[in-house]
Amino acid sequence: MAYKSITTFVSSAAELEITLPPAIDFAERQDAHLSACLLGVDMTPAGGFYMGASPLLLQETLERAQADAESLEAQARKKLDRSGLRWSAESAVVQFGGLPGLVGLRARFSDLVIQVRPYGREALPTQEAAIEAALFEGQSATLIVPETGLGPDFGKRIVVAWNQSNEALNAVRRALPLLKQADLVNIVVVNPPVHSPERSDPGGLLTQMLARHGVRAEVSVLAKTLPRVSDVLMRHIADTSASLLVMGAYGHSRLREAILGGATRNVLENSETPVFLAH
Known part of the structure; x- marks a missing residue:
């Protein structure tokens, strides 16, 4: 077995800057295809807005998540274009409660998922949720990378x-x-x-x-x-x-x-x- 299909899930610009470079590095070492899934996450509680709230509020949160996802996709494409890899990038909008289903579906058809370390001052709840979804719902092996990247001696x-x-x-x-x-x-x-x-x-x-x-x-x-x-x-x-x-x-x-x-x-x-x- 070799790692030929690698996936990463990103939900913020800060996470993109940390996650994508080591994902590209690893994919180049393995001569693999890298799929980047750029997420706009609606953090509205599972119960939605309280009864009587304007539907415009719900529409606004969804539009904001869509804009975030599209912005991340544009940034990711610029980085991937310079890599020389075989790659794909797509944006997706999801409510936080639906994140495990979306990540799990994509992760289960990957040889490996690469994510940044999910704890720290700048970490988001979506980072830990994506890792757990890849492991449990996706049944995928997952490589967790620190902020410093893989390092020159990775895997020796x-x-x-x-x-x-x-x-x-x-x-x-x-x-x-x-x-x-x-x-x-x-x-x-x-x-x-x-x-x-x-x-x-x-x-x-x-x-x-x-x-x-x-x-x-x-x-x-x-x-x-x-x-x-x-x-x-x-x-x-x-x-x-x-x-x-x-x-x-x-x-x-x-x-x-x-x-x-x-x-x-x-x-x-x-x-x-x-x-x-x-x-």
């Missing part, structure tokens, strides 16, 4: 967060084209369970599977010496100068992670390294 040293879950295994399978191109893949197991089926050889079966694909992989078993598993992962990434983290997304429910936190949310909030996710 990769850390795989391995906890034997279905989500982690799916992420490894979807990331296989990148793993095969890497100089070194480091499978990281944090505090392996004592009674796990892999207790005698943590990560051994995964290493064996990857070796048959020509992937150079090694295993690091780490103690949870910091409060969160995500902290251990990010410290290890820094210590080994890794340029990509591959991990399963949302092993717990999205609601639980939103309220109590979790490895996926904590990594996305704090990582300065690109993160490859699959659910």
Whole structure:
């Protein structure tokens, strides 16, 4: 498998400036087609306006969303025209509550979705919603890029967060084209369970599977010496100068992670390294 159909979803001019350059960079590296979906999002609450409100107000919000989408499409086309890529760009207007359906439909026919990190001072609610929609409704692997972009060493040293879950295994399978191109893949197991089926050889079966694909992989078993598993992962990434983290997304429910936190949310909030996710 190769990444030949890549999609990105953008809903603001600031997000466009951060998201499109690394998406173009990645598509060029993979000789892939890049589809940019430029969104005008109507943030009207799901219940709409209160009874008796003028229909002109609803029309105004829709027209504003349409204008935003068309403006973003024009900006995106200028950038893509200069890239030399095979590309397409289209604008779409959607209410915030309908965003998962629109993103999911387009993401499910993509090999990979590329989005910017969804947390920070300038982040919009649509950014997190688009990522979750791509992962859940679209069942697409998603590459989350920090504001600094991919970096010159992207994909040379990769850390795989391995906890034997279905989500982690799916992420490894979807990331296989990148793993095969890497100089070194480091499978990281944090505090392996004592009674796990892999207790005698943590990560051994995964290493064996990857070796048959020509992937150079090694295993690091780490103690949870910091409060969160995500902290251990990010410290290890820094210590080994890794340029990509591959991990399963949302092993717990999205609601639980939103309220109590979790490895996926904590990594996305704090990582300065690109993160490859699959659910």
